[in-house]
Every structure is written in C-alpha cells, then in structure tokens.
Amino acid sequence: MPRILDIQMNSFPIAGSFTIARGAKTQAEVITCTLTDDGAEGHGECVPYRRYGETMESVLAQIEAARPLIEAGISRHDLLSAMPPGAARNAVDCALWDLEAKQMSQSVASRLGIADPKPLTTAYTISLGEPEVMAAQAREHAGRALLKVKVGTGDDESRIRAVRAAAPEAAIILDANEGWPEAVLERHLNIAAEADVKLVEQPLPAGRDALLAEIRRPLLVCADESVHHTGDLASLADRYDAINIKLDKSGGLTEALAMKTEAERLGFSIMIGCMVGTSLAMAPAVLLAQNAHFVDLDGPLLLARDRQPGLRYAASLVFPPESSLWG
Secondary structure, three states: OOEEEEEEEEEEEEEEEEEEEOEEEEEEEEEEEEEEOEEEEEEEEEEEOOOHOOOOHHHHHHHHHHHHHOOOOOOOOHHHHHOOOOHHHHHHHHHHHHHHHHHHOOOOHHOOOOOOOEEEEEOEEEOOOOHHHHHHHHHHHHOOEEEEEEOOOOHHHHHHHHHHHHHOOOOOEOOOOOOOHHHHHHHHHHHHHHOOOEEEOOOOOOOOOHHHHHHOOEEEEEEEOOOOHHHHHHHHHHOOOEEOHHHHOOOHHHHHHHHHHHHHOOEEEEEOOOOOOOOOHHHHHHHHOOOOOOEOHHOOOOOOOOOOOOOOEOOOOOOOOOOOOOO
C-alpha cells in the first residue's frame, strides 16, 4: 500500500483570550497531518502564523503542493529541500518522525539518544493588558516556577513592576513581540533587570534590531521573530544572548535539532517555545527541550479544550509524551 496523507483543519477555543502586542485571539487554528503507511499512522500539527505571512489556506496549499512527494515516500532529509521552513513543513516533518517511530517500534526519544526523558519546568503565559489586570493574572499563578509575561508598549514599567509585586517568587521572562520603541529600549531593559527578570524576548522588530549590538544588555536578550532556522544564527551573535527555537518557525523537528546544535556551538542560551496549539504540537518540542535553558510549552494550558489524549501537566511541569499521543 502507498503512503497516504490526510490533512485536517481544526480549531480549538482559547480559555478567554490570548493577547500580545500585535493583537488578541480567541481560537487556536491548527492544521493536522496524518500519514498512513502499511498500517502505521504518524501525526503532526502546525499553527499557521500571520506575522510570517501564513494563513490556514496558504499552509494547506503548501502541503497539498507537496502531496505527490510526501505520498511517494519522501524522507525527512529530502523534505528539508523540498519545502521551505515554516508551519507546513513542520506538520509533515513531525508526522514523519511519528510514523517512523511506529514502524520501527522505537520511540523518538530513544532514536534521539534520550534514554529517560524528564518532565520539564515550563513557563505559563500572562497576556498583555492593563497593569492591574496583568497583576491579577500573575497573582493567580504566582505559585508557578516560571511566568512568561507579554509586554510590548511604549511604557511597560508599570506592567513589569505590577507583575513582579504580584508574583515575588516566580522567575519571569518578558516577551515584547517586537513592540518596544528604540527610545525606551535601554530604560525598559534596566527596569527588567531591577525586577530580576531572567530574559527579554525580541524587544525590537526583526530586521531593525541592530541597536542591540551597540548598547549594554543588563540581562539576557532572546531572538524570536529574528530567528527561524540555522542559517539565521551567525548574523545574530552580536545582538542576542539567546534564541527561541519553535518548530513552526524552523519547519519541523529535523531542522530544529540541527539549529539547536549550531546555536549551542555559537554560545547562545537555548529557549524552546511554541505557538498556541494543542498537545500534539508540543509533544516533539518536549523532547527537543530536554536540556534547554528555558522552556515555554504551555500552549495546551491556554486552551479551553485540548486533544485527547494530551500531554500531562502538573504544577509547573510538562511531562514527556506517551506514544498514544506522539512519538
């Protein structure tokens, strides 16, 4: 029997809304690829992202265009040149990893040399809002080990201080999503350092972040929108201290693994992040994140309804996937 590709478009409601500097959303829209070959099934999920010019329709069309190659048995290695980095390739690549694991009766973890994958401390996201609203969210989750706080306005001092006061013991990451004007960059970085923030993600717009190489950085600054795949890394070494690897940016686990290796060689701290998706999207990233410095894989925690079976979350921990989900 030939390999068969099935593509589904799914929507999962977000609990409340998810707000960043660029806007808010109430639904997580995802595309799921299922590959069937000789009785085995592999699954992969991606989240199209408008910031990168992707829509549900464009990503679906990309996968459909590659269908003949996929169903003809293309390998993960050859997929890297057949499809560009991005959400479409991610869904196919992760489905191939899962399919191979099922066909070989060998977990993805063991194939990666991870004998005993561990539960990881993951960030929990506090959406952008007025300072008192963000403080209330932070207070509700103050017992978590790590909070990721969305900022990205011209005056975030009150937000940073309000969240820190509401969650005095939690480690904090700030994510500006390209939203800080150059005029406030140093001031905001200094305020973040005073508040004992551990890391700031993408304060300036991608392509307009040269100022980061010219100033003193009082804490770790992490590239997100500025870094997608391995080829981006070398040009960022003077601007960033860390990089955020996301499967939907890199175009799958295969490229993400190579990217992580090269980033470590170049001396970057590693953060493994996610779009807002289900446990199926997070599962391969949990394996990728096994020795990362920062982990942000809370997508399912932000949903009103996840896939079943899903990942296990307990307190601040996310546990490795069971084979019934992925891998």
